[in-house]
Amino acid sequence: MNEFQIRYNEYLAEFEKYLQEYAAKMVTSPTILGDSMRYSLLCGGKRVRPVLALACADALGLDKQEILPFALALEMIHTYSLIHDDLPAMDNDDFRRGKPSNHKQFGEANAILAGDALLNEAYSICFRECAKGEKYAVVSAFLNECAGIYGMIAGQSADMQFSEENRELTEEDLFYVYEHKTGKLLLAPVAMASILSGNKSYLALEQFGKLLGKLFQMTDDILDVTGDFKALGKSIGKDETENKWTCVRLYGLEGAKIRAAECAMDALAILEGVEGDVSFLRDLVDYVLKRSN
């Protein structure tokens, strides 16, 4: 394992410990509510968003205890969005992270509730932090905005609309979906760490977060063509079957790979202007570009 992988695993372990402790305390009545939430929340996964939050905290000299609650809230929001996205009325996916998706395991009604519950619980964490002072309210509001009608939900809605309209998408259309549906929740950890630390490179970090989000979605589209089910833990080849617009369809596979590499270069260039130890963030860009899952 190289230095990057070692640090990634350290961040991952720190987050998983925090997550496990929190999840164990969610004692619900009826038990199926807590079980269905934990099923999707504790299923492994790369935890890119929380790892990014912890890495940014380290890079900016912020105590990781400050960001951990927000990293957990973010991961809960991400998880709720996957549960609802997988529903038959939405993307209709039977697998997620190598296991049956939430509604396949617990039924649709419980899956809808598990998603609602995770979104609500994410903000429960934030409200506890808010009592500590205005800065924490600002961070919470930022996360909320990234998740909501000007953030991820706007991207999900646009994605659905474009599919229904069934027309040629422009690069602008596609990037709107990227920036909102995937980008906002990858921007969130970077921006939250930046606000909490009071780092002066806020605008650069915001730009970095956006580019990383775009890169992540591009590699997602590429992996839907080149990846395999075992490594990804979810169905592949769906985009083509469903005639979905992706960067692969827009540019071709090779063109998409070139655009992804350019996007990674742009992200790295931005990091040059950030105060702090950004070596891990640099490696993370490379990791996202070359990821197989």
Add this chain to the structure above:
Amino acid sequence: MNEFQIRYNEYLAEFEKYLQEYAAKMVTSPTILGDSMRYSLLCGGKRVRPVLALACADALGLDKQEILPFALALEMIHTYSLIHDDLPAMDNDDFRRGKPSNHKQFGEANAILAGDALLNEAYSICFRECAKGEKYAVVSAFLNECAGIYGMIAGQSADMQFSEENRELTEEDLFYVYEHKTGKLLLAPVAMASILSGNKSYLALEQFGKLLGKLFQMTDDILDVTGDFKALGKSIGKDETENKWTCVRLYGLEGAKIRAAECAMDALAILEGVEGDVSFLRDLVDYVLKRSN
């Protein structure tokens, strides 16, 4: 119109104005997202929860501007829960407030997103308030708890579990669902006004809110038998068709009416011990007991 109706309409008008102004500013891309949110949010309805919030503010000498944002957040949470509850996988209701339910109008996928969006937007309002100080974070956390896995969602989940188990329900089972599924969001406005005003009768008001919530659900069950579609704006007779446990099934129609009246008496008795002008709250108990919609 009697004095109670005049005041009810005044509170309603004040809330509707605030709601309309907020909703008009929700300019989303794509537009269908905002449209589907507004469709369910601006459909009239009794607005019992926000009216109760404003009435409690008046009773406790609290500036109504303090409670209005939370009243709106609460109504958004209530509305999201109705949209998701009406989905085919949940209660499968085609009508709500006299109109096609959200998924009938916009399709299931958009309805799921509209619900998610309203829940998220409700907390967006709260986070803005949180920046004003700790008290507002406490109120937000209370509202969040009423909505979440120890509140309304617990009640929805229990309701579903009981339906699946298909066994004889006890009074305790039924009241657990009442207290959580309906009761928590009716307790919320009373408790929020109480916290914001610093009123000393917090425990009494909390008890009052719980009894009012129980009364509201009991009259809901009764109206499913005795009400009519036009006044209620939603399907009736569903509980019996679906063999659902209600207080009517547990006690018989006359028994349920007697229990509801007793619950109303208990709520009125509690109000005796509350500091402030509670005349409207007294009339509200009577209104809920005798309501036809």
